[in-house]
Amino acid sequence: MIEANNDAFNKLWELNPEITFNIAEGFNGISREAQIPAILEFLNIPYTGSDPITLGICHEKSRAKEILSYYKIPTPEFLVVYPYDDYLNIDFSLPAIVKPVAEGSSKGIFNSSVVFSIDELKNQINYIHLNYNQPALVEKFLSGREFTVAILGNGKSAKVLPIIEIKFDQLPKTILPIYSYEAKWILDTRENPLDIYECPAKIDDDLRQKIEKVALRTFNVLRCRDWARIDIRLDENGIPNVLEINPLPGILPDPKDNSCFPKAARTAGMNYQEMINAVLNEAIKRYGL
Numbered sequence: 001m002i003e004a005n006n007d008a009f010n011k012l013w014e015l016n017p018e019i020t021f022n023i024a025e026g027f028n029g030i031s032r033e034a035q036i037p038a039i040l041e042f043l044n045i046p047y048t049g050s051d052p053i054t055l056g057i058c059h060e061k062s063r064a065k066e067i068l069s070y071y072k073i074p075t076p077e078f079l080v081v082y083p084y085d086d087y088l089n090i091d092f093s094l095p096a097i098v099k100p101v102a103e104g105s106s107k108g109i110f111n112s113s114v115v116f117s118i119d120e121l122k123n124q125i126n127y128i129h130l131n132y133n134q135p136a137l138v139e140k141f142l143s144g145r146e147f148t149v150a151i152l153g154n155g156k157s158a159k160v161l162p163i164i165e166i167k168f169d170q171l172p173k174t175i176l177p178i179y180s181y182e183a184k185w186i187l188d189t190r191e192n193p194l195d196i197y198e199c200p201a202k203i204d205d206d207l208r209q210k211i212e213k214v215a216l217r218t219f220n221v222l223r224c225r226d227w228a229r230i231d232i233r234l235d236e237n238g239i240p241n242v243l244e245i246n247p248l249p250g251i252l253p254d255p256k257d258n259s260c261f262p263k264a265a266r267t268a269g270m271n272y273q274e275m276i277n278a279v280l281n282e283a284i285k286r287y288g289l
């Protein structure tokens with residue numbers, strides 16, 4: 001185990017491992033998830049998962065959405081707002097959701113992030129600028145069902161694991177149907193777990209195929225490697241839209257802690273160890289080790 005701190009470079013250099021299983025999220029800056037993989041590339045040490053370019057782009061959600069748009073993969077309409085930008089002429093209708101442009105784990109995403117008026121929009125954009133020191137990502141709010149898709153593999157042989165649906169009916173009626181900070185970390189605890197994942201999702205074959213297709217295409221156009229998890233939500237026409245790509249998905253080991261990738265892997269018949277080894281094996285194959 002090497003902590004991804006200031007000593008990491010020297011430790012990796014001295015140890016010179018055959019391969020590294022990367023789970024480092026980094027501390028500083030919008031490209032923080034790219035930093036340890038960049039060091040590993042510098043040192044010529046093979047590692048699991050996506051390269052620094054993909055990790056950086058996916059962490060900066062608006063950049064990833066620009067690429068999705070180029071490939072005509074549906075993603076909610078959006079606007080990136082820096083402090084002092086003029087954002088009052090957004091060309092899509094409210095409600096919108098306002099998020100930090102580069103966070104994860106629902107940081108900065110609360111019930112109040114969904115805005116129904118220009119006043120609320122202003123407040124929420126200010127809130128992001130003041131508290132997260134980064135641009136705000138304003139997105140059209142999609143009210144449809146939400147899914148998350150874990151993927152294992154590379155290129156044409158990448159495979160989807162069983163799809164998870166986020167069941168908002170498990171949340172109190174007083175809060176909005178989003179997988180917010182409240183839903184992930186406050187309402188869902190070990191003592192009082194929320195039964196919020198349905199895996200495999202109860203969907204018909206047609207929708208399943210559409211979701212799988214869009215997830216795999218997203219994985220490939222973002223040039224993800226070995227594994228990733230794609231968050232998807234249906235728009236008002238039932239079309240799967242990509243919310244974001246997680247090339248470094250959370251993998252809490254204890255089944256009591258809700259964690260999507262391990263949950264999908266368990267549903268596919270893999271225990272935690274087998275899931276980790278499956279990711280590692282994809283990297284080993286990719287490097288030809």
Ligand SMILES: Nc1ncnc2c1ncn2[C@@H]1O[C@H](COP(=O)(O)OP(=O)(O)O)[C@@H](O)[C@H]1O
Binds near residue numbers: 097142179233
């Ligand atoms: N455009 C949107 N429309 C509806 N819900 C959204 C939208 N964007 C985000 N959400 C909700 O907020 C949650 C967290 O957003 P996400 O972009 O996945 O951030 P994180 O990186 O923190 O997981 C999503 O799982 C979803 O429930």
Ligand SMILES: [Mg+2]
Binds near residue numbers: 231
């Ligand atoms: Mg997400």
